[in-house]
Each structure stands twice: as C-alpha cells, then as structure tokens.
Amino acid sequence: MIESVRAHSDFHADWNVVDANGLTVTPGFIDVHSHADFGPFLHDDDTTKVLQGVTTEVVGNCGISLAPTTSERRTLLASAFEPRLSELEPSDGSFAQYLAAMDERGYVTNFAPLVGHNTLRIAALGMEAREPTDDELAQMGKMLEEALDAGAFGLSTGLIYPPGTFSVTSEIVALAERLRPNTLYTSHLRSEADALLEAVAEALHVGESTGTRVQISHHKAAGRSNWGKTRESLALIAAARARGVDVHQDVYPYLAGSTSLRAALPPEFHAGGAEATLARLRDDTALSKLAARIADGAPGFENLVKQAGYDGILIATTASGRFEGMTLSEVGHELAVDPFHALVHVLVQERLEATMTIFLMNEGDVERVITDAHTAIGSDGAYAGSGGKPHPRLFGTFPRVLARYVRERRTLSLGAAIHKMTALAAHIFRLPDRGTLAAGQIADIVAFDADTISDDLDYRDPVRAPKGIAWVMQGGRTVVQGHSYIGARNGERLRPAPA
Ligand SMILES: [Zn+2]
Structure with a gap:
C-alpha cells in the first residue's frame, strides 16, 4: 500500500530507493478488455500485459468466460472457445470453483473477472439456434447470480458470436435485471459494421431499461462503408448519458481487429x-x-x-x-x-x-473514439498463450497509445492518456484502491520513458516486449525490471467493491 506521497527532498538514508530519474511514474495500467482468462492455468507466466505496464486486467469479455458450465456441456464450451479447458481437472463447473482454481495457480496481473453470456447460454441450452425456454432462461439467471455471489464484476455479451448471436434483446434484458449496483454490463455489440447504430441502441436500451451500468467494448466502425459512423454512435451514447444512463466505452489503438x-x-x-x-x-x-x-x-x-x-x-x-x-x-x-x-x-x-x-477500421474513427472523455483503453488481446502471430495489441496496446497517439500524432495529452489507462478504468469497474497514486492506494506503479516508449511491432512480426518500460511494481513489489518479468505471480483476484 502507498503510505504517503511526498516530495523528493524528504529522503532517509536507510530507505530502499527505486530510481525513477527522468522517468514518468504513473499508476499501473488497467486493461479493461482482456482475453487472458486462461493465463493462470498456463505453466509459463503470461507476461504479455505486465511487460506493457499493465497491472490489472478485466477478463471474461465478449460473452466468453471459462465458467460456469455443466459436466455435459463442458466439451461444447471447450470446443467453442477454449480447447485447453479440457486439459484442466474436471470441476463442478461453478464460477466459484473456477475462481478457486485460478486463485490456486496465481496471477501475474490482478484479475477482475466477468461472467460471459455465451458461456451461460452454452451451459443452459448448448449451441442451439433458438431462444431459451423459460426454464432455460431461469437457469441462466440463477448461474449469473451465483457468479455474482462468487465475485464476478458483471455480465459480458459477445453478440456476433454463437450462441450469443442467437439471442434476442429481451433475453439480455432479463439477465441484466439481475445485475447489482456494484457490477456492470459489458458488450461486444451485435454489429460494429452496417448495423452499428442499432447495436449501440440495443446496449443503451439494456442499460436504460434495467438501470445497470454499461460498457461498450472495443468501440469502432468496421468496414469502409461504415467509416465515420462513430460520429453518430458517440452522439447516441452521449445522449443516453445525458438521460442518466451510466455508460462508457473502450478502444484499442489499431486499424485492425482480431477474432476467431x-x-x-x-x-x-x-x-x-x-x-x-x-x-x-x-x-x-x-x-x-x-x-x-x-x-x-x-x-x-x-x-x-x-x-x-x-x-x-x-x-x-x-x-x-x-x-x-x-x-x-x-x-x-x-x-x-x-x-x-x-x-x-x-x-x-x-x-x-x-x-x-x-x-476494418479508419484512423478518423479510432482518434474520435480515443479522444472521447468516456473512453478507456482495452487491449482485446488474444487468448493467453495461443502462440502464432497474434494481433500486435497483445504485446503493444498501452505503449502504442503513448507512442502513436500521445507523442507522434498528439491526439491525446500524456495526462489524458494516463487517465484513460488508470483512474477512468478504476472508476468504471469500481476498483477503489487502484488507478491513482495516493495514500491508501495499492502500490501498483509503472515507470516509463515518455520519449522512447513504443510498441515497435507490426502485424507480421507481433511478438516482442515493448520499449521504454523501466520498471513495474505490483502490490509494492518490483515485478518488471529492464524489460524482464522478475515477479512470482504477485497479482491477485480483485473483488467488486461492496454495493
Ligand atoms: Zn469482442
């Protein structure tokens, strides 16, 4: 924990000093949109985020979480989203037991887990292309509440992915009604392309009709014929906010997306x-x-x-x-x-x-979304440890924001960019003791060289630690030094703030 923040001159010879001369020192970055769910179960430490200065990740996005499931539907869940799930010890499939299994393996970064709608739907009715019966919907609702009781931060949807794509809005509303004031609804919208505006309206409707807070994931306008539509989508979101809907969005700093x-x-x-x-x-x-x-x-x-x-x-x-x-x-x-x-x-x-x-994207849309005051940063990085040539956002999102959108294009001030990566993210996900440097906060801290920080990656050569991160401290312990991870899974699973 940070005991106090004081001037440099207040120095004691017997203190252990961590040098930050010439560096920018900020709270550890918060990746509000991660797919690192499998990370704790990997043998090797998943260092893709911590080497970027990220100390906290929100996982379980796009409707995809690794629990809950049932013994009959476990194979189906694995084949839909995470084949390595079948390598794990069988469990009762509950969200609580899944959290306990992760806790036992340990975390490189802090995890804030969401429960996925696709996952709930597979547990209740498999991959069937229809609406749930009343019983099945009640079963999904019950599993959602159990996940919230166990420590989920909210419900995510991925409405372009099966089986989420088979749902209608009333199903999402029925589930979101069970969310609580300290949790939220996050959504990979039903369309980010031709039907973007209708899809934004659907997410806002979920928030407005249930009173739940809303996070619109990796906001974009996909496809050449849709470029420029973020002008209208952000206006729709702002109008809802003016009506009292608590809604934010996030973005990754690239013109390409990535998915299955x-x-x-x-x-x-x-x-x-x-x-x-x-x-x-x-x-x-x-x-x-x-x-x-x-x-x-x-x-x-x-x-x-x-x-x-x-x-x-x-x-x-x-x-x-x-x-x-x-x-x-x-x-x-x-x-x-x-x-x-x-x-x-x-x-x-x-x-x-x-x-x-x-x-799929255009620079004008990325810049319009990233400069909006209600936009946080999420990597949407690939599933942990999946190898190959993943989208460079997995290794480079946060340094790239600071290199490209702060230093090179001057789209954002350094302060505005850091706010998005830290305090704003902590506000959205209600992480009261993260995201600022102040007395009483947990000492998740990153020090970087603002003149040299960069992702230095391209789409065919996307696997490398970024440049310019000097050190990362997590819970007061140095875990990254000189571009190497030297920690020992010092992260922890975060709990939603009391309602
Ligand atoms: Zn997504």
Missing part, C-alpha cells in the same frame, strides 16, 4: 456446435450457399470477409501453426485455389481452431 476465423461464417453455420459446422464446410451445397452469402453482403450477419476483403484478413494463429502470418489471398495463391476456398481449407484443416487479424 470462424467468425467469418454466418450464424446458421454455427448451429449445433463445431462438429456440425465442420460437416457443413465439407458439404458442397452448403458451401455454395456460403459463398453466395458472403458475396452478396445482405444484412443478417456481421459479414467480416465482405468488409475487409480477402487481402484484409491475415491468419494470426492456427492449431498446426501453418498459414500464420499469411493473408487469405496469399494462402489461396499457395494452394492454387481462390481465396474463398482458402478460407474453407484453413477452417477445415485446423478444425476451426484459427484466428485472424482483420483490417
């Missing part, structure tokens, strides 16, 4: 789970329907291929390691097939276990 390659498929391809999807990808009739569905760009699903083009999709990670760092056009060239069949080939060969980096 299977997100390129329309919802009907996902019904029934991974095996059913693979069967459709091997069926010629289904494939010609798929080709037409992607090409015609009709509404009804988030058509990522249409928005980015095959040249704009770079394979990030695959189960086998093949194709990583290649665009779908390049894969097609190598296999002597058209890029559509390259997409199908990778999905089938890798049994759907592939992720992509996808070029």
Whole structure:
C-alpha cells in the first residue's frame, strides 16, 4: 500500500530507493478488455500485459468466460472457445470453483473477472439456434447470480458470436435485471459494421431499461462503408448519458481487429456446435450457399470477409501453426485455389481452431473514439498463450497509445492518456484502491520513458516486449525490471467493491 506521497527532498538514508530519474511514474495500467482468462492455468507466466505496464486486467469479455458450465456441456464450451479447458481437472463447473482454481495457480496481473453470456447460454441450452425456454432462461439467471455471489464484476455479451448471436434483446434484458449496483454490463455489440447504430441502441436500451451500468467494448466502425459512423454512435451514447444512463466505452489503438476465423461464417453455420459446422464446410451445397452469402453482403450477419476483403484478413494463429502470418489471398495463391476456398481449407484443416487479424477500421474513427472523455483503453488481446502471430495489441496496446497517439500524432495529452489507462478504468469497474497514486492506494506503479516508449511491432512480426518500460511494481513489489518479468505471480483476484 502507498503510505504517503511526498516530495523528493524528504529522503532517509536507510530507505530502499527505486530510481525513477527522468522517468514518468504513473499508476499501473488497467486493461479493461482482456482475453487472458486462461493465463493462470498456463505453466509459463503470461507476461504479455505486465511487460506493457499493465497491472490489472478485466477478463471474461465478449460473452466468453471459462465458467460456469455443466459436466455435459463442458466439451461444447471447450470446443467453442477454449480447447485447453479440457486439459484442466474436471470441476463442478461453478464460477466459484473456477475462481478457486485460478486463485490456486496465481496471477501475474490482478484479475477482475466477468461472467460471459455465451458461456451461460452454452451451459443452459448448448449451441442451439433458438431462444431459451423459460426454464432455460431461469437457469441462466440463477448461474449469473451465483457468479455474482462468487465475485464476478458483471455480465459480458459477445453478440456476433454463437450462441450469443442467437439471442434476442429481451433475453439480455432479463439477465441484466439481475445485475447489482456494484457490477456492470459489458458488450461486444451485435454489429460494429452496417448495423452499428442499432447495436449501440440495443446496449443503451439494456442499460436504460434495467438501470445497470454499461460498457461498450472495443468501440469502432468496421468496414469502409461504415467509416465515420462513430460520429453518430458517440452522439447516441452521449445522449443516453445525458438521460442518466451510466455508460462508457473502450478502444484499442489499431486499424485492425482480431477474432476467431470462424467468425467469418454466418450464424446458421454455427448451429449445433463445431462438429456440425465442420460437416457443413465439407458439404458442397452448403458451401455454395456460403459463398453466395458472403458475396452478396445482405444484412443478417456481421459479414467480416465482405468488409475487409480477402487481402484484409491475415491468419494470426492456427492449431498446426501453418498459414500464420499469411493473408487469405496469399494462402489461396499457395494452394492454387481462390481465396474463398482458402478460407474453407484453413477452417477445415485446423478444425476451426484459427484466428485472424482483420483490417476494418479508419484512423478518423479510432482518434474520435480515443479522444472521447468516456473512453478507456482495452487491449482485446488474444487468448493467453495461443502462440502464432497474434494481433500486435497483445504485446503493444498501452505503449502504442503513448507512442502513436500521445507523442507522434498528439491526439491525446500524456495526462489524458494516463487517465484513460488508470483512474477512468478504476472508476468504471469500481476498483477503489487502484488507478491513482495516493495514500491508501495499492502500490501498483509503472515507470516509463515518455520519449522512447513504443510498441515497435507490426502485424507480421507481433511478438516482442515493448520499449521504454523501466520498471513495474505490483502490490509494492518490483515485478518488471529492464524489460524482464522478475515477479512470482504477485497479482491477485480483485473483488467488486461492496454495493
Ligand atoms: Zn469482442
């Protein structure tokens, strides 16, 4: 804990001095949108965030958490989101037991876990493409409340991902009604592209009709035809805020996104789970329907291929390691097939276990979102330890904000950027003893060189510690020194502030 903040001249010879001459010293950064959920279960320490100066991560985003589940649905959850889940000791599947298992393994950074709507839905009704029965909805609500009792910070949705994509708004509202004043609703919107404004309105409606606080995840306007729409989306959000909705948003500082390659498929391809999807990808009739569905760009699903083009999709990670760092056009060239069949080939060969980096955004939108006073910073970094050529945000988000948007483009002042990464994030997630340097706060601190800090990464060469972070202290102990992690899982699981 920080005992007091005092002038440099108040110095005692017997004190242990940590040098910060010439450095900028700030609270440890808070990554409000992380997918590092599996990190504690990895044998190696997941240092991707702490080397950036991050000391706290909000996990369980985009509707995806590793619990709760049931013994019957555990395999389905693993095949949908985290194959390594099946390597773990079986548990009763409860959120409480999952938290206990993580606590036992230990945390590199502090974790603030959300419970995912996709995960709840898989537990209650699998990957079925329909609305839940009243019983199933009640079961989801009960599991949500158990997760909140156990220490979840709120409910996340990922409404472009199956099975979340099969839900209607009233289902989300029914669940959000069970949230409590010290928890919140976070959402990967139902569309970040053609139906962006409708999707923002849906998230705001969830907040307005239930009184719950809302966090709009990785806010963006995806696809060339939608560039500029953040002007309207931010206006919608500001209008809701003026009506009393407690709503914020977050952003990552890149023009490309990243997600599972299977997100390129329309919802009907996902019904029934991974095996059913693979069967459709091997069926010629289904494939010609798929080709037409992607090409015609009709509404009804988030058509990522249409928005980015095959040249704009770079394979990030695959189960086998093949194709990583290649665009779908390049894969097609190598296999002597058209890029559509390259997409199908990778999905089938890798049994759907592939992720992509996808070029969808425009600098004007990123800058408009990042400068909004209610925007925090989230990496949306890939699942911990998934290897390959992940989107560089996994290793570089926070240094890049300081390099590109503070130092180079002067989009943000240094103070404004730090506020987004620290105090604002702590305010949104109600972390009362993090995010500022003051007496009584936990000593999560980072020291960096504001003149040299940089991510120094690119999309085909994305795995490296950033430059310019001098040291990171977590809970008063130095855990990063000279670009190396020297800690021993000194992080902890955070609990929501009392209501
Ligand atoms: Zn997301």
